[in-house]
Amino acid sequence: MDKPVIVTVDDDPGVSRGVARDLRRRYGHSYRIVRAESPAQGIEAVREMRLRGDDVAAVLADYRMPQMNGVEFLEQAMDLYPYARRILLTAYADTDAAIRAINVIDLDHYLLKPWDPPEEKFYPVIDAQLDSWQRAERLERPELRVVGARWSSPSYRVRDFLARNHVPYRWLLDEEPEGAQLIAALGGPGPALPLVVTADGTTLSAPGDAELATAVGLSTTPATDFYDLVVIGGGPGGLGAAVYGASEGLRTVLVEQHASGGQAGQSSRIENYLGFPDGVSGGQLADRARRQALKFGAELLTARTVTSLEARGQGRVVGFSDGGSIAAHAVILATGVTYRRLDAPGLDEFTGRGVFYGAALTEAPSCKGTDVYIVGAANSAGQAAVHLSGYASRVHLLVRGDDLGKSMSHYLVEQIAGIANIEVHTRTRVTAGEGGDHLERLTLEGPEGARTVDAEWLFVFIGAQPRTDWLGDAVERDARGFVVTGPDLLATGERPRDWPLRRQPYFLETSVPGVFAAGDVRAESIKRVASAVGEGAMAVSLVHRYLEKT
Incomplete structure (x- = not known):
């Protein structure tokens, strides 16, 4: 050749x-x-x-x-x-x-x-x-095929899972000849969509994340039941912890519910991350970090949902939704945050059918020639606006405040100002949504009152809701659900409630010795990729200190 x-x-x-x-x-x-x-x-x-x-x-x-x-x-x-x-x-x-x-x-x-x-x-x-x-996947016809309906939440979830885990696939509408042929080949009344057909001809009907992960070769089963370090969450903080933990000789496993990268993994281009003057997409950054962790010997589990954390003697036990569990000497919580739901009548029913929380990069090509609406004023919203402006005829950025510069990096504000088809609407919010099988109209409330606009695409980037409900009372959290660590546990100048050790908690340590938090899930953290990676590395150094004194 x-x-x-x-x-x-x-x-x-x-x-x-x-x-x-x-x-x-x-x-x-x-x-x-x-x-x-x-x-x-x-x-x-x-x-x-x-x-x-x-x-x-x-x-x-x-x-x-x-x-x-x-x-x-x-x-x-x-x-x-x-x-x-x-x-x-x-x-x-x-x-x-x-x-x-x-x-x-x-x-x-x-x-x-x-x-x-x-x-x-x-x-x-x-x-x-x-x-x-x-x-890179350079074939025009990837072997993995996904057949589904155009406006379908389950179809979107499967495509998003594959894309964010860097699994190439070909998307076929159920009404297209090839898609209809694959459905008919199964006989009977027809499978539930989406239909996934793997390279070897295996068919999966409306698969869940775990079934899909196994079918495409992602690791879902731990190699052992005890590790030095369990990292929960595969965003920048978790990936940073996995890289540093494994590179320093700790038997490390990272558990991720959906896909590595977290919120950052959905960013179309991050331009202010150290060492990447050309910019780098969140997916590229996450993929490099994932491969780096694997190179050092970390184990990465995908599509596993953690539901409990418990201290048993010197061990820390992490329970899964399927009843299984693993244990370790130490745990790092890096579950990050998720975007808050937009509280407006009629929108919930269109989630995945015109309303998307996060960048939803798989949908960008479908936005070609249409008007796109984005809610949010932070970097993630700005990055999405710049990216989608290359597809949509016009991008409408809806901002509750009166100035983008209060919450968005200066370089992004300048980029947006220089792109002709991005229009910023300040002091504007979405108050309702309506449509048939997908979103068709939005009601906007702005300085000039209420108005209804035709809209098939709405991308939401508001707030930061921590992924900590599963923790219950396992560790101390603040009123908003963020994990409290280190000095913040000592508000009264005394040791934390039920703290069993004579020493005070380390800087990133939670109210449970040997359990640390890193990145956006931590109370009072700086919501930036670089700071999350830094905290992941710092948490590993504190794990070493904890293990030395245990």
Whole structure:
């Protein structure tokens, strides 16, 4: 089989030869390196590869070229090879153009010239891009198929589960010929939808998360019944704890109810996370962290619902909804938060049928050419507005306050102001929703009074409700349900109620020794991805301290 191709385009012959030389030195055994010294020559070469059926893994283009700059070249190359990784070579003075290209052509990375030594500044970037290309699903017809109704909450839940767990699938409407054929092949009155057909022909009718996870090869069963550390929740805090716990030699298992990434995993692009100047999607960040945890030996369980936590002697026992349990020396609670439901008549019945809590990235292509409404004023709402503006004819951002800047990062406020089809409505709220088999209309209350608008899409990003109801009285929580830790347990200057030890609780420790909390679930935490990851790492260091003194 022919080697995949890496294409490099630069009009400076010396630089062009240098780039090709560095690429061949590192990747020549696995990839064919094709060099072009003009955009026209590069486009001709890419077209010939397309005709021959060659596979292009990455395209590197210099920004400053005559007749056609690097962004314009990559945009044309993208039409021929949409899955190839796109890398822009720039001088320091061109970084603003490179950053703009991230949104214009979904640029994967930009590299500043020169990059000596390549072992430090060039190869790590190319390694990461080629790794992403190799793992991407490039087939036009994924083997896993999902058949369902267009406006169906169960169908949406299955698609969302697969997408957030990075399982490729092909979506078929039940009214389409192939979808109808798959349903008819089962005979009888017809299966409950959605219907999932796996690569080996196994059919699942309206599967739950656990059944679906098992069918697609996700791990759902613990390898043993006792660990050093159980991490509950697979958001940034939980993934950070799993990476640091496993890398430091703790037998670590992470338990996640739905999919790794948490709320952050639904973000279309996070641009202020340290170390990612090009930005990174929440899904990409979560996938990298998940693979990193697995590399260090952590065990990841998906589609397992934790329902109880109990201290038994020196052990901490975590119970599951199916009656099973696992135990550990220590537990880190990183269950994060969920968006609050919008309290407006008529909306609950349309959840998953036009009303979505969170970004619901699987629905973005279906929004093409329509008006989309978003409720919220924090970063998650802003990121969704920017992302959906690439599909919808107009995005309406509904904000209860009078200023986006009070709760949204400055860079996002500026981005939104620069996108023509995003309209911000301040002092506006949704008061009702109505429709037939899906959402069709919204009633909005704003400065000019009430009005009804046609609307099929409503995405809600309001409030932060902690996922802690299952804890009951196991650990101390505040009035809103957030887990109280460390110094906040000592409001009276004394030890916490029923605290059995002579020492005071560690900073992230709950009212139960050996049980820690990290990330958004913790009372008074900073609701940012970076702080959640940091708390996950800090919690592991406190687990070590706890184990040493136990």
